[in-house]
Amino acid sequence: MSCHFVLRRVATALIVLLGVSVATYGMVFLTPGDPAETILSQRMGGDTPSEAAVEEFRQQHGFDDPFVVQYADWMGDVVRGDLGTSYYSGRPVSALLWSRLPNTIALAAASLVVALAISLPAGVMSAANPGGLTDYGSRIGALVGVSMPNFWLGYLLIIVFSLQLGMFPVAGAGGLEYLVLPAFTLGSGMAAVITRLVRSSMLDVLDAEYVRTARSKGLRERIVVYKHALRNALIPVVTIVGLQFSYVLNGAVIVEAVFHRPGLGTLLVDAVFARDYPVVQGVTLVVGVVFVASNLLVDVAYRYLDPRIDLGRERP
Numbered sequence: 001m002s003c004h005f006v007l008r009r010v011a012t013a014l015i016v017l018l019g020v021s022v023a024t025y026g027m028v029f030l031t032p033g034d035p036a037e038t039i040l041s042q043r044m045g046g047d048t049p050s051e052a053a054v055e056e057f058r059q060q061h062g063f064d065d066p067f068v069v070q071y072a073d074w075m076g077d078v079v080r081g082d083l084g085t086s087y088y089s090g091r092p093v094s095a096l097l098w099s100r101l102p103n104t105i106a107l108a109a110a111s112l113v114v115a116l117a118i119s120l121p122a123g124v125m126s127a128a129n130p131g132g133l134t135d136y137g138s139r140i141g142a143l144v145g146v147s148m149p150n151f152w153l154g155y156l157l158i159i160v161f162s163l164q165l166g167m168f169p170v171a172g173a174g175g176l177e178y179l180v181l182p183a184f185t186l187g188s189g190m191a192a193v194i195t196r197l198v199r200s201s202m203l204d205v206l207d208a209e210y211v212r213t214a215r216s217k218g219l220r221e222r223i224v225v226y227k228h229a230l231r232n233a234l235i236p237v238v239t240i241v242g243l244q245f246s247y248v249l250n251g252a253v254i255v256e257a258v259f260h261r262p263g264l265g266t267l268l269v270d271a272v273f274a275r276d277y278p279v280v281q282g283v284t285l286v287v288g289v290v291f292v293a294s295n296l297l298v299d300v301a302y303r304y305l306d307p308r309i310d311l312g313r314e315r316p
Contacts, residue, residue: 093282
């Protein structure tokens with residue numbers, strides 16, 4: 001894999017991140033109403049603030065400056081690692097993010113493990129026995145997983161495994177026991193998508209000429225499937241896994257709310273209702289960076305799995 005390829009993808013990712021930063025900062029100010037007046041009113045328990053207090057708040061936080069000036073000041077702080085200060089808690093946004101990020105990352109990673117542990121064996125066995133009982137079972141399971149809303153499954157798991165059986169905690173964060181139900185809730189939908197893709201990809205690869213050649217040499221079917229076919233079948237799966245990991249961060253908003261898990265999702269929801277702009281901008285920017293970084297890793301993994309792929313080559 002050439003360094004030129006990697007540098008080209010990194011440059012593209014940086015351009016995308018610049019666009020994400022503009023959208024992140026600009027969309028917050030498209031909300032109706034005067035942000036200074038709304039924030040001060042919430043601080044005062046719903047009372048109307050005085051014009052002097054509103055004006056002082058605007059000047060203090062730069063709301064009177066043109067958008068370009070505000071964005072430039074904000075980006076300058078972001079480059080230095082300063083995401084601003086929460087309007088309500090008074091804590092640095094970076095500190096709030098670091099306090100919540102481990103819980104969200106743990107949930108995303110555990111969900112990905114659950115999804116792969118279910119989808120890879122199910123997809124491979126389904127493709128290896130098309131039309132069989134395993135194939136029908138995995139296809140039905142994938143259909144149910146795709147159709148089932150996360151919040152409904154989460155509440156169902158709480159009722160059965162927490163309230164009735166008492167096997168896992170209802171809410172909160174802590175040891176592995178707090179991760180089981182949220183990870184399965186979030187990973188089941190991802191597993192359904194990956195299972196269908198693994199099955200489809202494996203069916204295409206198993207009909208390839210090199211697979212037939214391997215079988216004609218007398219190799220065991222298990223070796224043919226897992227050593228020769230699976231690696232090439234995983235090329236399109238890598239894209240979905242990378243993108244699904246990014247979407248997990250979005251799904252974490254709902255799952256964290258269901259299980260009252262303190263993470264970036266609950267932090268973002270609370271900040272949106274409170275119109276705590278620095279926190280909203282910080283969380284959105286971090287999620288955008290993770291999404292772009294995931295896509296970059298997918299491109300690199302694509303090239304590693306199949307060196308013939310050049311995602312940056314121009315077509316004549």
